Amino acid sequence: MNFILKKWPLIAYLLLISASSYAQNKFTISGEVTDAETGEALIGVTIYTADKTVGTMTNTYGFYSLTLPEGEQTVLYSFVGYQTQQRDIKLTANQSIKIQLAVNETALNEVVVSAEKKDKNIAATQMTGEKLDMKTIDKLPVLFGERDVLKTIQLLPGISTVSEGGNGFSVRGGSIDQNLILLDEAPVYSASHLMGFFSVFNADAIKGMTVYKSGIPANYGGRAASVLDITMRDGNMKKFQGSGGIGLLASRLTLEGPIIEDKMSFIVSGRRSYADLIAKGANQIDDGTQMYFYDLNAKLNWKINDNNRLFLSGYFGKDDFGFEDMGMDWGNTTATLRWNHLFSSQLFSNTTALYSEYDYGFNFGDRGSMSSGIKDVSLKQDFTWYANPQNTMKYGLNATYHTFYPGEFLFEDNSISDIKVPEKQALESSLYISNEQKIGTKLTLDYGVRASMFNQFGPGENITYDDDNNIIDKAYFDKGDVMQTFYGVEPRLGLNYRFNTKSSFKASYNRMVQYLHLMSNSTSGQPTDTWMPSSFNIEPTIVNQYSVGFFRNFMDNAFEFSAETYYKTLNNISDYKDGTQVMLNENIESYVLQGEGRSYGLELYLKKKYGDFTGWVSYTLSNTNNKIEGINNGDWYDSSYDKTHDVSIVTSYQFTERVSISANWIFYTGNAVTFPSGKYEFDGNQVPYYTERNGYRMPDYHRLDLNIHLEGKGNKRINSSWDFSLYNLYNQMNAYTINFRENETNPNVTEAVKLSLFGIIPSVTWNFKF
Amino acid sequence: MKRYIFHKAMFFLSLSALLGGLLQSCEEVIDIDLNDAAPKLVIDGQIVIGEPATVRISYTSDYFSDDEAAYEENASITITDSENNSENLSYIENGIYTGALLRGKPGLEYSLSITIDDKTHKGKSKILTPTQIVKLGYTEFDGFGGSQDEPEYNIVITLTNNTEEDNYYMVKYFINGSEKEDTYSLWSNEYFPNEETIEFTPLRFSFTKDDVVTVKAYSIDEGTYDYYSELDEIIDQQGGGSSTPFNPGSNFGKDVLGYFRAWSYDQQTVQVEDE
Incomplete structure (x- = not known):
């Protein structure tokens, strides 16, 4: 090194x-x-x-x-x-x-x-870094009138929804914890509000985002499947302005403006849901009940001079559920301080200090309280050297100190000893270097390597378990002692060959090493999932991905078409022993089973970018399997994230200057799930009998959404617009879960019961800007 | 495995608030094709203080089958206590075997040995100090409210606890003389190691003014606690069905479903009084 x-x-x-x-x-x-x-x-x-x-x-x-x-x-x-x-x-x-x-x-x-x-997609070196601007997102139909960046990326090929309404997403068969979600470079550990139905990203505060599925540049690391890099807006440097929206479930307000014109600006954007207030008003819930989320984005942007610029940005969000003195809450806090500095006209530097925290807690009234979370403090130095028009080199280093709080239960009654799963600490550090090189006018290469290291520090214990999760040995480490060290060398290669201005071929290879693991025995992700470090018992996940793609534009670049295929191998992916309890389990490491995985697929994408009629069709055909000793006799089995077919059709039509209509239709193969293959009677109960994990499929999912956007008349002090949305237009009762249980009136009869969350849901939002 | 209380509290607080209160979620019984697994041996055995052991041996059946499950008539079953007394159980009917002489005593561990077609399965369980229901009352449920016109009530139960022992408790709730419990709750000693009596207000069971509620409070060992915790995950999937389901681990090993438990219980009945 x-x-x-x-x-x-x-x-x-x-x-x-x-x-x-x-x-x-x-x-x-x-x-x-x-x-x-x-x-x-x-x-x-x-x-x-x-x-x-x-x-x-x-x-x-x-x-x-x-x-x-x-x-x-x-x-x-x-x-x-x-x-x-x-x-x-x-x-x-x-x-x-x-x-x-x-x-x-x-x-x-x-x-x-x-x-x-217009042929940017052909020329861009990036293999699959898909950029989405907020204009695209603005026009799409929404659930409960809330625009959502995470829902939008799930309409792209290779990125799929893991459950109805949820914000957890899977990229090319990866699990939800394999996505690195960055907000102004700070990692966001849990990107959802309201049990996953809304993302934490307030669309008003967001400038844009880029999602990488393969050919992930060397300056990103730490997650196995994808990077979603979201940039917050800097705030208006010229004049003060405000914008916002009033919706059925939540309202939002953004204020921005110059502090010193063309020198310093700010933006503050807040959002709060008020379903609880409405429900209280309608006597649906008691006064003592809390059920809301809020978030606040803030950013300060200071151009000190031509060579120096400072940004300070932060995000604070919280969800709160409960009644009387019992309840639960969870939320993220991130803070980013960045300094852009030009050493010369060719050498750009960005120095970043980051803070990110996620935690959740339960309050059991006068009995006690529980909490769990993760906290990161990070320093990052990135350089871009524009050596010459043929070569742009990026290099830098990064160190992140993670503190894990797997959970503690504090009892109000002092005679009862508190339950504390010990904190864990780790330092994740990395160096990277990469170069984008143009060779002739047709070939561009992007090659680089990221070297990463992960040290778990004491105080702590390395515990050896037997097959029945019993402790057979313990080694104690003092504060600061290195308990475990892992290294990763991660090559990243990308190639773009332009046949002509209309078509190109792209190929990439990347290796990603992931040292953090989300302990969760659900597929879709819950606020109570717990992050854990790689350790004595849990190895880092390593992914090797190969991807090739053909890109072609038609009709004067009005249409973009791409066909990409990928193959991935995964080492040390995790699943759990039967009946694993994740929460407050001090021996959770002994319940983790690790093995190998593979995923391959074909992604087709046709997009119309210009004209009154715009939109895209995306189709993904893929297969994702796991092979883990201790599950299904060590044979290959379908991953919970395996989706054979995944189709999204997104359309938008501009009728007049003020009226546009958009619609999307989504179809995907049901998740692989575990259903019973028999039953038995025990202590008067009819109990389902399971023979294999993920041996069945949920029913296929499909849905049509519609949105009508009405732009108000201009030339007023306030510009306003209306969005009328219909979610699930044809009222398809898609299965959220299927449970197997006794019939309530006749316990001898067993039945399968489908739970559907959303039928047709109308919503209306009024947006304003002044 | 002892995190049961938190797990359930989480689902109760969050999912019921969300699914029940806000969204127009809907349930529907559906037809679904399931595989028919080869029949597997099921042992449902117990011994209670002062009573002989009873064991029912049956086999799994197809999930949607309405037929009575196949049972085993030719098992050879022996129960032995930790003082080395033992007895062979006799076959009665419908796969049920019982003993006559050896009766459950507190403080003893019992082993059940079952031989079918030259294959022997063994399971163990211990009867801990029995618990007594000191007080059984109720309180009006003041949770999310609003949606129900008829007030709902929760049980308030006080149990004795032996502080010298690692006890576990299960409370089953029966409504209006039903033979089968409505649901059950489990508690581990680690939350009340030093309390002589323990009081709970389990939120998972509620009843109305017209109901007569019988409560059985069982004193159980750690293995039984774990088994019933796992069983509850499987038979009570309301709202939480996203985690991977599984077969609760038997104390007879992997070839067998079901469990053998040695336990004791106390019971009382309560009804909401007119004010």
Whole structure:
């Protein structure tokens, strides 16, 4: 590791020497691209020369750097929904060029931008980094009138819902804990409100997001299946404004504006549900009952000067359920402090300090209380070196100190000893280096490696168990002692070959090592699931993924088509022994069974991006299996996340300037589940008899949703719009669970009972902006 | 395995609030194709203080079958206590065998040995200090309320507890003379190690003014506690059916379903009084 650290400039130099050797005099243009109206940094703006031979894109902070030969140059800046800007530059020295792009007013509704570089999907090196902007999300039908970024990504190929309404999602057969969800770089450990029916991400506070399923760049790590990188908005640098919405279940308000014009801005966005207030009003629940969630996003953005910028952002959210003095609550807190610094026009640095916490608790009134959670403190240093137009190198390091609170029960009565599952501590650290290299005009390579290390520290015990979960040996470690160490070397490779401007071939390989494990014996995820470190008894999960894809655009780029296929092998995936209780189980490690897994699939995606009629069709055919000693005789069995077919059809039609209608239809194969294959009588009860795990399937799931969006008349102080939604339009009673039990009136008769959560649900939301 | 109380509390608080209160969830009996597994041996054995052992031996049947399960008539069964007294059980009918002489005593461990077709299965259980119901009352349920016109009540029960012993308790609730309990609750000594008497208000069982409720409070050993905890996961899946179901672990080993338990119980009846 030290070798790589010390020698990287040399290695980098050797890599780049071929590209630089023919250069005569070259200079760099660099700077920031922002929205002309709000000052918000724009991510992913394409910057290219008029002859289209050289180009780059703005990074997460809106920064770009492009090195060009001396002399006259014409450079274009283009971005979806904005007017393309052209700059004629006489290049005789490095130049800082700040660009403000204006919204293309005529294109606001139609999203037709003639100068837009429409073939971005073909040219982009990223294999499957799918970017979603909030405009797309705004138009989709919603449940209870709440727009939801996590629901939207589940409509993409390879990403599937794990249960009705739930926010836990599975990427290419991965479990829900294999997704790294980042909000302004801070990991979010539990991304759902209200038992999983709403995500914690308030759409008003979000600028955009990128989801990676394969070819995951080396600067991300720590989860096995995917990365969902969500960026919060920076706040309007030009003027004060507000926006919000009033819905059936929750309302939201966002305020933003400059503190110092063009220098410092803020944004504060809050949301609270009020189902409890309505239910109390309607006498459905008692006054002492609590049942709500709230969240608050806040961000401060300070451009100190051209070379330095500071961001401070935070998220606070909570769910609260209960009645009288008993109840439960859970929530996340994250905080991110970032410093962008330009060492030169070609070297961009981002220094980040992070805090993230998730916890949940129960309150049992005068008997006691219980709590559990995880806390992270993290430091991160990332560099981007825009060496030349052919090579962009990223490198950096990251250290995260995790503290795990698996659970404790504190009794009010002091005569009873409290139950405390000991805290665990671990340091996760990593180094990475990667280079995006353009070879000729057709081939782009992105190659890199991430080296990771995980140390579990004392105080703690390494416990040896026998097969019946009995303790047979213990080794005690003092505070600060290293209890267990794991290493990972994670190569990341991506390749993009452009046949022409219409079609390209992409291939990637990545290895991911995951050191954290979510202890959960449900598929969909519950707030009470507990995070645990890799340890003496639990090995890190390792995934190797191979992926190839063909991308083609039709009809002047109005249609995008892609076909991708992947194959994954997983080592040390976890399942549980029969009847495992996760909560407050101090010996949970002995109940974890680890084995291997595999997943492969084909993903087809056809998208229409422009015109009055837009939308996409996505289809995934896949297979995911596990093989774990101790389950189903050690044979391969279907994973709980295996979905053979998964179809999403998303459409939106702009009828007039003010009226648009959108609809989506979803179909997927039912989850693999465990049903009985017999029954027996015990102590007067009819008991189901189970013979194998995941041997059956839930019924197939399908649903149609509809949304009508009405834009209010403009030219007022307040712009308003209405959203009328119908969730599950044809009232399909999809199965949430199927339970097997005795008939209530005749206990000798056993029956299967399907529980459905949502029939047709209408909702209305009024949105405003001032 | 002793986390039962929290697990159930969680489901009660969260899911019932959500599913019952807010959403228009709906239940429906459906037809579903299930495999027919090969019949597996089921042993349902018990010995109670002052009574002889009884054992019922049967086999699993198809899940939706309405026929009586097949039972075993040719088992050879012996019960032995930790003082080395033993007795062979005799076959009565419908797969049921009973003893006559050896009766349950507190403090003794009992082994049940069952031989069928040259294969022997053995299970053990111990009778701990019996518990007594000191007080049985009720309280009006003041939970989510509002939706029911008729008030509901919860049991308030006080039991004796031997602080010298690792006791476990099960309370079964019977409504209006029914032979089968409505449901049951389990408690582990680790939450009340030093209390001579323990009081509970189990929220999982509620009743109305017209009901006559009989409560049986069992003193059980750790194995029985674990078995009934697991059994409860399987037979009472309300709302929580997302965790992987399984067969509760038998004290006869993996080849057998069911359990042999040695226990004692006290019982009392309560009804809501007119005010």
